[in-house]
Amino acid sequence: MTTEPRITVVFRMDDYASVSWTELELRIIEAFRKRALRCTFGVIPYTGWGDTGNPLPSVYLPLVPEKVAILKRAVADGTIDVAQHGYCHQPFRGKPTEFAALPLDVQREKIRRGAAFLSSSLETKSSVFIPPWNSYDRNTLRALDSLGFIGISAGKCGAVEGGLSLRFLPATCSLTGLKGAVAAARRASAPSSIVTVLFHPSDFRDHSPARGVLTIEELDVLLDWVCVQPDLEVLPVSECMVHGDLSPVVFKANRPIDLLPPFLDRGMRYVLLPASPAIGIRRRSSVTAGLVYAALFLACLLAAMAADWIFRPGFGLTLIAASTTVLAAAACLIYAFRDGSISYRGLAVTLPLFSAGLAFWSRLFLLTR
Numbered sequence: 111m112t113t114e115p116r117i118t119v120v121f122r123m124d125d126y127a128s129v130s131w132t133e134l135e136l137r138i139i140e141a142f143r144k145r146a147l148r149c150t151f152g153v154i155p156y157t158g159w160g161d162t163g164n165p166l167p168s169v170y171l172p173l174v175p176e177k178v179a180i181l182k183r184a185v186a187d188g189t190i191d192v193a194q195h196g197y198c199h200q201p202f203r204g205k206p207t208e209f210a211a212l213p214l215d216v217q218r219e220k221i222r223r224g225a226a227f228l229s230s231s232l233e234t235k236s237s238v239f240i241p242p243w244n245s246y247d248r249n250t251l252r253a254l255d256s257l258g259f260i261g262i263s264a265g266k267c268g269a270v271e272g273g274l275s276l277r278f279l280p281a282t283c284s285l286t287g288l289k290g291a292v293a294a295a296r297r298a299s300a301p302s303s304i305v306t307v308l309f310h311p312s313d314f315r316d317h318s319p320a321r322g323v324l325t326i327e328e329l330d331v332l333l334d335w336v337c338v339q340p341d342l343e344v345l346p347v348s349e350c351m352v353h354g355d356l357s358p359v360v361f362k363a364n365r366p367i368d369l370l371p372p373f374l375d376r377g378m379r380y381v382l383l384p385a386s387p388a389i390g391i392r393r394r395s396s397v398t399a400g401l402v403y404a405a406l407f408l409a410c411l412l413a414a415m416a417a418d419w420i421f422r423p424g425f426g427l428t429l430i431a432a433s434t435t436v437l438a439a440a441a442c443l444i445y446a447f448r449d450g451s452i453s454y455r456g457l458a459v460t461l462p463l464f465s466a467g468l469a470f471w472s473r474l475f476l477l478t479r
C-alpha cells in the first residue's frame with residue numbers, strides 16, 4: 111500500500127478587531143463551520159489611535175464584548191483558532207511595523223498586555239503570535255519565548271534566534287493563489303508539505319469593492335474544492351505547530367532565493383517543505399540561477415562585441431559608451447542593494463550593463479595599443 115503525500119492547508123485570517131466588519135466575519139466563520147473546516151483568526155487585542163511615535167500607546171479600545179462573544183462561540187465549536195495579532199496594530203513612526211526595532215522590554219510588555227487581555231476575555235490562552243505586517247525582529251522572538259508562546263506565524267523572510275523553542279509557520283500564499291500553491295506542493299512530491307493561506311477581510315469584494323479579489327461566494331467554491339481533494343488536510347496554525355516540524359532549520363531552508371526569477375521557482379515560494387527536500391531544491395535552484403545569469407552575461411557581452419565590430423565607433427564615442435554603461439551599471443547596483451540585498455530584477459538589469467561596459471572598455475584598450 112503506497113502512502114499519498116499529505117499536504118496540510120492552513121487558513122489564517124488577520125485583522126479581526128473591534129472595528130473590523132462583523133457581518134463579513136460571521137459569513138467567513140459560517141463558510142468554515144458548515145464544512146467542518148478550521149481557520150485561525152489573527153485577533154487584535156486593542157485598537158490604537160493617536161501618537162504613532164509612542165511605542166507603547168496607552169490609549170486604546172479593547173476588543174468589544176460583541177466581537178469577544180462571536181469568537182468564543184466559534185472557538186467553542188472548533189471552527190476558529192485564535193492567534194494574537196500584535197497589541198493594537200498601530201504603525202510605529204509611520205513605518206509598517208508594530209514591533210521591529212523596539213527595545214526588548216517594550217516589545218515584551220506590549221505582547222504581555224495583549225496576551226493577558228485575550229486570555230481573560232476569551233478564557234483560553236492563545237499560544238501563537240502573528241506580528242502585524244508580518245514584521246518582527248529577534249527581540250520579538252525573545253519576548254515571545256519568555257512569555258511562553260509556542261510559535262510565530264509571519265512571512266517567509268524573517269529573523270531567527272538560536273536557543274529558543276519557538277516554531278515558525280510562515281504564510282505562503284493568498285486565497286486566490288491556493289490552487290497554484292497546492293499544485294506546486296504536489297510537484298515537489300515531498301513526504302509532507304504545508305500551504306498557509308493568508309487573507310484579510312479587505313480581500314473580499316463584499317467588504318472592499320475596489321481592493322477585494324474575491325467574494326464570499328467564491329470562498330465557498332474554494333472551500334468546496336479543498337474538501338474534495340484527497341491529499342489535503344486542513345489544520346489551524348496552533349495544531350500545525352504542535353504536530354509538524356516547524357523548527358528554525360525548516361524555516362531557513364524554505365526562505366525564498368531573492369535572485370531566483372519566479373519562472374525558475376516553479377511555485378516553491380508558495381509552499382513550506384521539510385528541511386531535506388527544501389535544501390535540495392535550494393541547491394538546484396541556486397545552480398540554475400547561476401547558469402542563467404552567466405548565460406545572460408555572456409550573451410550581452412557577445413552582443414556588445416558584435417555591435418562594436420559591426421559599427422566600429424571611434425575612440426571618443428567608445429569612451430562615452432564605456433563610461434556611460436559602467437556608471438549606469440554602478441548606479442543600478444547601488445539602487446538594487448538599497449535594502450541590503452539584491453533581487454533578480456536588479457541583477458537582470460545590472461548584468462547586461464556591466465557586460466556591455468566590459469565590451470566597450472576592451473575596445474578602448476585595443477584602440478589605444
Ligand SMILES: [Zn+2]
Nearest residue numbers: 124125242243
Ligand atoms: Zn494585520
